[in-house]
Amino acid sequence: MMLEIPEVLSKHEVRSLRALIDAGDWVDGNETSGHQSRLAKNNEQLAQGSDAARQAGEAVIAALNRTPLFIAGALPRNVFPPLFNRYGKGQTFGAHVDNSIRALAGTEFRIRADLSCTLFLEEPELYEGGELVVEDLFGEHRVKLPAGHAVLYPSSSVHRVTPVTRGCRVASFFWMQSMVRDDFSREQLFRLDTTIQRLSAEKGGEDRSVIELTSLYHNLLRRWADI
Ligand SMILES: O=C(O)CCC(=O)C(=O)O
Ligand SMILES: [Fe+2]
Structure with a gap:
C-alpha cells in the first residue's frame, strides 16, 4: 500500500x-x-x-x-x-x-x-x-x-x-x-480502522456496529502483530 x-x-x-x-x-x-x-x-x-x-x-x-x-x-x-x-x-x-x-x-x-x-x-x-x-x-x-x-x-x-x-x-x-509485517494484512487493518473512524463519527462510539468492528480490528491486530 x-x-x-x-x-x-x-x-x-x-x-x-x-x-x-x-x-x-x-x-x-x-x-x-x-x-x-x-x-x-x-x-x-x-x-x-x-x-x-x-x-x-x-x-x-x-x-x-x-x-x-x-x-x-x-x-x-x-x-x-x-x-x-x-x-x-x-x-x-x-x-x-x-x-x-x-x-x-x-x-x-x-x-x-x-x-x-x-x-x-x-x-x-x-x-x-x-x-x-x-x-x-x-x-x-x-x-x-x-x-x-x-x-x-x-x-x-x-x-x-x-x-x-x-x-x-x-x-x-x-x-x-x-508490527504487521505483511503489506496486505496491514492494508486491511488500515482500511478497517478508517472505516471505523468514519462510522463512529456518524453514529457515535457507543453504536453496536462500531463496537463490533472495533473488536474485529483489535482481534486481527492481536493475531497479526509482533511487538
Ligand atoms: O529520495 C527519495 O525519495 C528516496 C530515496 C531512496 O529511495 C533511498 O535512499 O533508498
Ligand atoms: Fe530507496
Whole structure:
C-alpha cells in the first residue's frame, strides 16, 4: 500500500528543519547504499551521525509520533533514524530496491525494512523533476508532494527518483519495521480502522456496529502483530 500523509510538519517546522540541515555537512549519498543501489544513486546526504542529522532526525520522529495517519498506516514497531538527502541539477536515483535489513553501524540496532518513507522538505514548484516513482503490479505511481508531506511505500517495491533538472530536491527518508509485517494484512487493518473512524463519527462510539468492528480490528491486530 502507498499512503500519502499530509502535514507531518507545518511550514514553520519545515523552515526550522531546513535551517538546521542546510547548515550541516553534506556527503556523497552512497554512504548508506546497498551494493545494487550504489550503481543507481547520485545524490548527497547529510552526514550520518552528525549533530544536525541527529537533531533533525529526532524532530522528524517526534512529528511522526503525533501524526495519527502515520501510526494507523504504518503500525510502526521500530523506525530507523531518519536520514536527509538532496538532489541538485542532474542528480537522480535510478531503479532499486531498498535493503531488507538495516543496521545502525556501531550499535545493536537493526530492523527489517517493511516500509520506506520520504518526507518532502522543498516546495514542488521550486524544482523540476525529482519525482519519486514507485512500481507495483498496477503500474507506476509518481509522487511529488508539498514540503512537510510524506509518502509511505512498501520497501519491497522497485522505486526511483527522476533526475532533477532545475532547483534542488530536499527530503528526509527512512525505513521502518512494522508490527504487521505483511503489506496486505496491514492494508486491511488500515482500511478497517478508517472505516471505523468514519462510522463512529456518524453514529457515535457507543453504536453496536462500531463496537463490533472495533473488536474485529483489535482481534486481527492481536493475531497479526509482533511487538
Ligand atoms: O529520495 C527519495 O525519495 C528516496 C530515496 C531512496 O529511495 C533511498 O535512499 O533508498
Ligand atoms: Fe530507496
